[in-house]
Amino acid sequence: MERIALLAATLCYLFSFGHTLYALGAGRFRPGRFNFIAMALGAAAQGWYLSLRGAMEHSCPIGNLSETLIFLSWSIALIYLVIGPAYRLSLMGAFTAPLLLLLQIVALLLPNEISPRLFPPNPWVETHAALSLVAFGAFGLACIAGIMFLVQEGQLKSRRPSPIFHHLPPISILSEAILRLLWIGFLLLTLSFATGWLAHLAVAGGKCWFSLLIWLLYASILITAKTGSLTGRRFATATSSSFLLALLLLPVIQRLSSHP
Amino acid sequence: MNIICAGLNHRTAHLDVRERFAVRESEMEEMLGRLREIDGVSGAVMLSTCNRVELYAASLCPLSALEGFRSILAERSGLEAPLYHHSTPQAVRHLFRVASGLDSMVIGETEILGQVKKAYSTAAAAGAATRPLHKLFQHAFRVAKSVRTETQITSGPTSVGSVAVELAGKIFGSLENRRVMILGAGEISERTARSLQSRGVRSVIVSNRTYERAAALAAEIGGMALHFDHWEKSCADIDILISSTNAPHTILTTEKLAPLMRLRGGAPLFVIDLAVPRDADPAINELDGVFLYDIDSLEQIAAESLNVRLKEVDRCESLIDQHVGGFLSWMRSIHGAEARGIA
DSSP: OHHHHHHHHHHHHHHHHHHHHHHHHTTOOOOOHHHHHHHHHHHHHHHHHHHHHHHHHTSOSOSSHHHHHHHHHHHHHHHHHHHHHHHTOTTHHHHHHHHHHHHHHHHHHSOOOOOOOSSOOOHHHHHHHHHHHHHHHHHHHHHHHHHHHHHHHHHHHHSSOOTHHHHSOOHHHHHHHHHHHHHHHHHHHHHHHHHHHHTTOOSOHHHHHHHHHHHHHHHHHHHHHHTTOSOHHHHHHHHHHHHHHHHHHHHHHHHHHHOO | OEEEEEEEETTTSOHHHHHHHOOOGGGHHHHHHHHHTSTTEEEEEEEEOSSEEEEEEEESOHHHHHHHHHHHHHHHHSSOOOOEEEETTHHHHHHHHHHTTTTSSSTTOSHHHHHHHHHHHHHHHTTOOOHHHHHHHHHHHHHHHHHHHHSSTTOSOOSHHHHHHHHHHHHHSSOTTOEEEEESOOHHHHHHHHHHHHTTOOEEEEEESSHHHHHHHHHHHTOEEEEGGGHHHHGGGOSEEEEOOOOSSOOBOHHHHHHHHHHTTTOOEEEEEOOSSOSBOGGGGGSTTEEEEEHHHHHHHHHHTTHHHHTTHHHHHHHHHHHHHHHHHHHHHHHHHHHHHHO
């Protein structure tokens, strides 16, 4: 049953992405509800999958890399569903769908056996792990906003904007969205560290240092943005590349979490 | 008497070439004087905009007028001008098309009509416009009005100003509380500033080499005048810079803007260069946070969005044909009267 939920979510994201590509290619793109509904259905299917796995494992379903990627993808989708309409960021769904699709496909290809529990049930540990992934969801959406910024900035710089230019949001709005998403992610990640401390998790080892490295990376981006020493392009580039780095480090962190 | 037209425009010459032949407002009276000295030219109107440099003349000898114009341009610029030329009736038709916006880069744009009116009034004030030219230009203004009101040729956003507004929106989102600086109190920069004001811009600073002109424009658009020597210092606080000075060299360079951009805390700067010759070095577009659009790039964008107007062109051409016929009838009647008078 959970496999069906996973496939349904993947199909939803595929429809969302495919529809946008087709509409843009045919020159008939209108920001509408299709993307939003497809993403909402995808997130619902992922939520269904995670609840089934949670019931089977009696804990937050992030015991292996496949589950972690699905949880991360679900976090990005949920934050998009909240942030997208609030910021009226046209085309954000179109940019978010391919990332979610990619995460879903990788998750589908990875082994997905239920992992043995490493710790006795502890709500602080569960909260710590879940908060970390939701924080990465916010960073993921900031990365998408950063890519949208770079695309729109490239259009403006080219002085020969293509049709997508008219549908992308203004760069100032994207810049604001990136900053807010980074703050959300950073606060959640800090909160996750606090809950880890409350759970008496060891403050040592590779996982801890990797997490601290990512926390410091985002802290430095926020500080330099606050001091005004980052131009929009550098801010967007730093945000997007930091998330991609974090995504690359995720399997390492996951492995270190499974084998502390 | 023949009406002749000779010149170069955005279709026949790139901006790099056009800017070499542009005639500044301050040089126009002298230019008209020189044109009237050409053998066989009785009257002349010179139209010099960012998209075209054209002579309309009343002449008994079109070839001599053309060669005289060609040599004046070559002497001024040191280049051989890639001129097109027409004589009656094509010259009449050409002016009617120009005034109606059919010959513009952005089909149906209305700024050209104001520029044609300005060229005519300058020639009239200098005593360079003779009777056939008075009649021709008055007729051209009627044609332009008729084309505008009887067809859809001007529908939709067409002007440099509306493109600038759209681009500013894609950079800043809301334009409320955005600050604009106008360098050089030209007509197009004023219109562009007004377009931006209509979208919420509140603060406009006008700087011009002649302070009085800056003050006059600032008063007219509800802005603030600034001495030209101080514009660089204020640049760190503005969001949009509209430049249309008459400077013969670039005034916005990487060397000037790079230190200013560092003071702006990462905030973007939209530079609209409406001047011909250009005020901004194209290299400033490479600076982080600087978005430079010159007159060619703005008009190109507008042109791309105006394909729909092309459908109206045939109707406009029919209207113009009727008016050309009307003007030629008047010319024939004048010639007839003159011939009878002579006889």
